[in-house]
Amino acid sequence: MTVTVETNATLAQAPEPAAEPAQAPRRPSLSPSRAADFKTCPLLYRFRTIDRLPERKSLAAVRGTLVHSVLERLYDLPAAQRTVEGALELLEPAWVELREEPGVAELFEVAQGEGAETDVNAPESLEAWLASAGKLVERYFTLEDPRRIEPEGREELVEVTLPDGLLLRGYVDRLDVARNGALRVVDYKTGSMPREAFESKALFQMKFYALVLWRTRGVVAAQLKLIYLGDGDALTYAPDEEELLRFERTLLAIWSAIERAVSTGDFRPNKTRLCGWCDHQAVCPAFGGTPPPFPAEAAAAAGWRTPLAIVEAD
Incomplete structure (x- = not known):
């Protein structure tokens, strides 16, 4: 907007205040931890992401x-x-x-x-x-x-919007860039390194970061490194483009399942041994509890396509 100010010896007209820029509408995003939540238990995802139920710190x-x-x-x-x-x-x-x-x-x-x-x-x-x-x-x-290390980034937000509109977001503990442009993504863990059978689960988060960096920088990370301070060990991995493409399809499938659950309000519990660490057993059907009513209005306000939003659109 162009503002013209006219001034003379007897009159000074103040410019009109500039209109505040319109805020972009809120929209949901997917992070490594929330994707892992949904894979573990869809109801846990709902409680943490949509209901935002409080949890005890440990x-x-x-x-x-x-x-x-x-x-x-x-x-x-x-x-x-x-x-x-x-x-x-x-x-x-x-x-x-x-x-x-x-x-x-x-x-x-x-x-x-x-x-x-x-x-x-x-x-x-x-x-x-x-x-x-x-x-x-x-x-x-x-x-x-x-x-001997000079990181390019620490606790760095990385994000990208995929062609279908899915926004991926996450925070990288440390990002190193070599003189030749090679990327290394580093994450610190205070626990111990998992057994080999569970390595793929541990690498899920790192592949997520590698995908975002590839889509934003056009470079596949040369190394993904998980540092386990609990036992002084490290897990390293080198992804390739084919693998990241497969991983992207996995994330899109997870997101489609999340959107279906939100559109119906139907999030099923998945009872596993991890339930022993969950704060929400009192409201979980798997333990005889009753979940609170699905917060459709709050979810719609956050950009989700909920049952309420679908009815209003129709």
Whole structure:
């Protein structure tokens, strides 16, 4: 819009305020974790993504967040200062920030309360818990020398819209680019490396990132690297274009199944041994619970094609 301002000795006309740019309509997206949720249990996907039911934080998950934060900040230091000692000095300030997040400080009150239910192998004190996080940070240095690495990105959002309109989004722990342009995608895990039979499940997330990077940069990642700090091991993999094309078709099939479930409000539970770690058993039919009514209005507002949206369109 062109605005003309006329001014003379007796009159000054202020320009009209520029109209605010229209916001793009919200639309759903698919991330590695949400795709994995739907594959594991469609009802879990609904509870987390559409209902957004609250979930308890766990000591293990918070420790993972803390260690990730330290390893991200480590690369803010000059290369010569990226030592074990330098990394451990980052632990306390990272914890000071993390404990301000809702529900984090309370975790330790619960873990140490008399008769309270706690995580398996919960530490006896905050000091012991912080020490366990420090051990994971120390172990990182047995797997890589950060003084020799200059990442292009850390905790970097990568996203792409596929030709059919599916928006893929995810955060990469670390992205390295060699002088010849070769890409390496790195993800930190605070657990132990899975057995060979479960490696494909572990690599699902990494192939997701590789697909997005291929579609945005036109380069297939030379290496996908999962670093397991729990046991000091690493899993590496080199994808190719054919495999990424197959993986893209897999994601499109998952997305089609999600859209069908949203359009009908029909998300089925899938009872597995993982149910023991789920916070939603009280509202899960597999455990005698009743799910809350499907939030069609909220889902439609978030861009989903729900039963409500379909009726209104008709």
